[in-house]
Every structure is written in C-alpha cells, then in structure tokens.
Amino acid sequence: MICSRCKEHKPIENKDLELCATCNKKRRDVDDKLYPGVRKDFLAMCIKFGIVSPIDKTEITMDSDIHHKMGRTGYADKWARDNDISLLIDARFFLAVSRTDHQWIELNPVKAKELGYSYSRLAKHETETEEQGTLF
Numbered sequence: 466m467i468c469s470r471c472k473e474h475k476p477i478e479n480k481d482l483e484l485c486a487t488c489n490k491k492r493r494d495v496d497d498k499l500y501p502g503v504r505k506d507f508l509a510m511c512i513k514f515g516i517v518s519p520i521d522k523t524e525i526t527m528d529s530d531i532h533h534k535m536g537r538t539g540y541a542d543k544w545a546r547d548n549d550i551s552l553l554i555d556a557r558f559f560l561a562v563s564r565t566d567h568q569w570i571e572l573n574p575v576k577a578k579e580l581g582y583s584y585s586r587l588a589k590h591e592t593e594t595e596e597q598g599t600l601f
C-alpha cells in the first residue's frame with residue numbers, strides 16, 4: 466500500500482486515512498497539541514451559556530470533562546475528513562460532562578447511545594485502538 470501522505474510504499478497503520486505509522490504518529494501529535502486549546506474554548510462556551518452536565522445537572526466549569534460522543538479517532542464525516550478535523554478536536558461531537566456523568570457514560574455505552582450522549586461510527590473502520598475509559 467502507498468501512504469496517502471508521504472506517498473511511500475509502507476505498511477498502512479491507519480486504514481481510515483491510509484497512513485503509514487510515521488505519518489499517523491505525526492498527525493496524532495498535531496491533534497494532541499491542538500486539543501487543549503479546543504477543549505478550553507469549548508468549556509468556556511459552555512460556561513457562557515450556563516450548560517449543565519446532562520445527568521447530574523452539575524454546572525460545567527473549566528475543570529469539567531469532555532466526552533467525545535463519537536470517540537476520539539478517525540473522522541465524523543466527509544467534511545471532517547476533507548478538512549482534516551479528527552474526532553479528537555471535532556467540537557461538534559463534544560459533550561461537556563461532570564466526572565461522575567462521564568464515568569456513567571463510559572460504563573453504560575448502550576444506554577448512553579439511547580440517550581444521545583454517544584453516537585455509533587457507522588462509516589468509520591475501527592482501525593485505531595480506542596482508549597477505553599480514558600477520561601479527560
């Protein structure tokens with residue numbers, strides 16, 4: 466396979482984006498650098514609008530968690546893919562939650578989906594290992 470970024474013949478690590486291990490690592494590093502800023506802006510917006518955590522109704526603060534409704538890896542849709550906005554930094558799929566609510570959501574994935582706190586990734590291959598239960 467040819468890596469979509471460096472155009473070299475290498476084993477593909479990220480099948481969603483057809484990236485070799487090196488290019489995939491670079492992409493993740495960029496996202497990891499961007500994430501704290503995106504997170505901060507999102508929480509600031511939630512505070513401004515008086516958003517509360519969906520279950521326990523705790524007021525959102527700058528220390529609240531972000532639940533990634535579609536997970537953290539891959540892309541939500543074609544627009545995100547075309548603009549290279551991975552789910553880690555795609556604020557359209559963020560949900561500001563208290564730590565307690567976040568733990569409930571992680572422990573009750575089926576109910577969380579029914580309640581609209583989590584979405585399935587229908588169009589996405591599960592090529593990257595999801596970090597289960599990692600809380601931010």
Ligand SMILES: [Zn+2]
Pocket residue numbers: 468469470471472473475484485486487488489
């Ligand atoms: Zn590459």
